[in-house]
Amino acid sequence: MPPTPMRRLVRWSLAAAMAAGAVTAVAPPADAAASRIRLGSTSDVTRPAWNGPAFTMNGSGSVVTSSMTGALDDIRGGSGSLDVVVLAGSAPSSGSKTPECDTIMTLSGVNSCTTWTLTAASDGNNAQVNADIRNAEFVYFAGGDQCRYAAWKGTALEASVELVVAKGGGSGGGSAGLHINSPLVYDACKGSVTSSEALANPYNRYITFTTGMFAWPNYQNVINDSHFVTRDRMGRTMAFVARAIKDGLTSNGSAWGVGIEEGGSLLIGADGHSTLYGKDAYVVLGDHQPEQASAGTPLTFRDYKIWHLSPGDTYDFAHRPTCGYYLRSVVSGTADANLYSGTPQTSCAT
Structure with missing residues (x-):
């Protein structure tokens, strides 16, 4: 039976697509x-x-x-x-x-x-x-x-x-x-936690982690967080950092949270040097055991070191700075004001 016009059209379309090599789709079975x-x-x-x-x-x-x-x-x-x-x-x-x-x-x-x-x-x-x-x-x-x-x-x-x-x-x-x-992953497998929930109870059932998956060079002891300022996630990152230290999920008694705002992107090179594009980002360091972190009890952790990065700023993950940060604390589940801005304790220029 000779091909119908529709069959000719389909045959021509497939041939044209294969010749162009522009789009290739593999259609799986219905149950795949x-x-x-x-x-x-x-x-x-x-x-x-x-x-x-x-x-x-x-x-x-x-x-x-x-x-x-x-x-x-x-x-x-x-x-x-x-x-x-x-x-x-x-x-x-x-x-x-x-x-x-x-x-x-x-x-x-x-x-x-x-x-x-x-x-x-x-x-x-x-x-x-x-x-x-x-x-x-x-x-x-x-x-x-x-x-x-x-x-x-x-x-x-x-x-x-x-x-x-x-x-x-x-x-x-x-x-x-x-x-x-990030090497320590907030996996949200039981649901997404808010900052207020995490600070009120750093062992909230929505806080679950995956470890031992990807471990990229120069990026050790880090937990990433997204949509950072828009969804007010500084508080929960603080709780994640405290949990990581308390539970031994990171090494050397320290943990770094890296929070990136919507539209922001950190480009990290082979040498660990990073440059920020688009929107702001924050690096949150906890370098001691939390004063209080236990199930059902509000978090207390004093003197997180926070670096606020603006587009064009750099941060060296291979040689992590010991200057340029401001300090913020959480006491009995209540965080300091102005979590997203502060005057650096020391200038890296000096």
């Missing part, structure tokens, strides 16, 4: 958990060496083009192109199914960008997912639910992302993707 959409070249770049690692830590889920461009340039040494994989725990409810890749494909030096939407913990062992990650030079974790990402701990996916970083590539993410990129 993983889906794949690739933009750009259908072939991966091959190169013997890369110049990273580099990391982007974003306060909200969207890609920040300035920091992403910097990370990709660092990794490729300013020449050639590379491949990016975006990992998401759920598909966007509306609009483009590949919002991060849509932005990344506009940047210089990008050969391809592949979005994988993975909705089951077992997807971390999907062979095609891991092949794509291992062939990439940058892995970006989208916003969403960091508990889904924490469920990939111990799967092949964890090892694949670590391989990308080890070969001189990079990792990053925003919102939930920011959380999963």
Whole structure:
């Protein structure tokens, strides 16, 4: 039977798409958990060496083009192109199914960008997912639910992302993707905690952590937090830091919280030196045991050291500064006023 006009149209459309190599979609069976959409070249770049690692830590889920461009340039040494994989725990409810890749494909030096939407913990062992990650030079974790990402701990996916970083590539993410990129992860697996709840009880049932997943160079003893000023999360980061020290989740009796505002992004290079883009960020250091941190009791922790970073400011995670901070305390669950601004105790210029 000769092809109908509709069949001819479908056949022509598929042929044109394959010839262009611009979009490749792998449609899973109806009961499958993983889906794949690739933009750009259908072939991966091959190169013997890369110049990273580099990391982007974003306060909200969207890609920040300035920091992403910097990370990709660092990794490729300013020449050639590379491949990016975006990992998401759920598909966007509306609009483009590949919002991060849509932005990344506009940047210089990008050969391809592949979005994988993975909705089951077992997807971390999907062979095609891991092949794509291992062939990439940058892995970006989208916003969403960091508990889904924490469920990939111990799967092949964890090892694949670590391989990308080890070969001189990079990792990053925003919102939930920011959380999963710190060595101590607030996983929110039992729900999201507010600052007032966390300060009133640092062992609130909504405060749960994942440890032992990603441990990036120069970023030890850190717990990330997102949407920082907009959602008033300084208080809960203070509680996270106190918990980390009290429970021995970090080493040397210290813990650093890194809170990034929506639209902000820290670009961290291979040497641990970081530059802030977009919006403000905060580094919160606890360097002693909390005076009071126990279940059902309000937190007391005096003299957190806080660095307030504005766009363009730098912070060296390899050689962490001992100057330029202001002090704030929490006593019986009540935090000092003006948590987000203060006069530095000492100037790093002196």
